[in-house]
Amino acid sequence: GAVVSQHPSWVICKSGTSVKIECRSLDFQATTMFWYRQFPKQSLMLMATSNEGSKATYEQGVEKDKFLINHASLTLSTLTVTSAHPEDSSFYICSAGTLDRAYEQYFGPGTRLTVT
């Protein structure tokens, strides 16, 4: 159990447009979801922590108006990259956790975003 999916797995968009990435916990209810950004062969950088029904907590240096996070249900969180620019091109990974599982994080497969 504890499967997390992301959709889409890859997306190409034009500069200035917005793109939404979905993160779903398929077989458990996730009270907390995390959004990371990963550059090639580099570490995961936590962008924000999202708790169901409340506003996301963003890490220092992450623009909350640019990276909109919504966690409307216990199985779905979305990350919307608004007015995307080429420098937003990256690999975005979500993870989900729940108190029932001692907040162990289960990771999604990631979404490759390319902004042209």
Place this chain on the structure above:
Amino acid sequence: AQRVTQPEKLLSVFKGAPVELKCNYSYSGSPELFWYVQYSRQRLQLLLRHISRESIKGFTADLNKGETSFHLKKPFAQEEDSAMYYCALRLGAGGTSYGKLTFGQGTILTVHP
């Protein structure tokens, strides 16, 4: 603020050789330490955690609070161990950011035949 350091970005060994991936952390409290692994084209997955004191796929890691280290070891590396390995720290229960992981920079392990 907490910090995790993996000093080796790349590590190459031959099959059957011992391997040690280093991880040091800085945090004034009592953190939980984890090792995650990411095989090629696969998602990040938990390898082991210090509180379990278990051996997974032949890997072990001991938390050394005196040296603030959590090195990952395997006595005989296999080709299928080739992957990216991340050391991660999570604040202990009671912290305001419980659940949040801080990752090290990662070490790419290559096991040659």
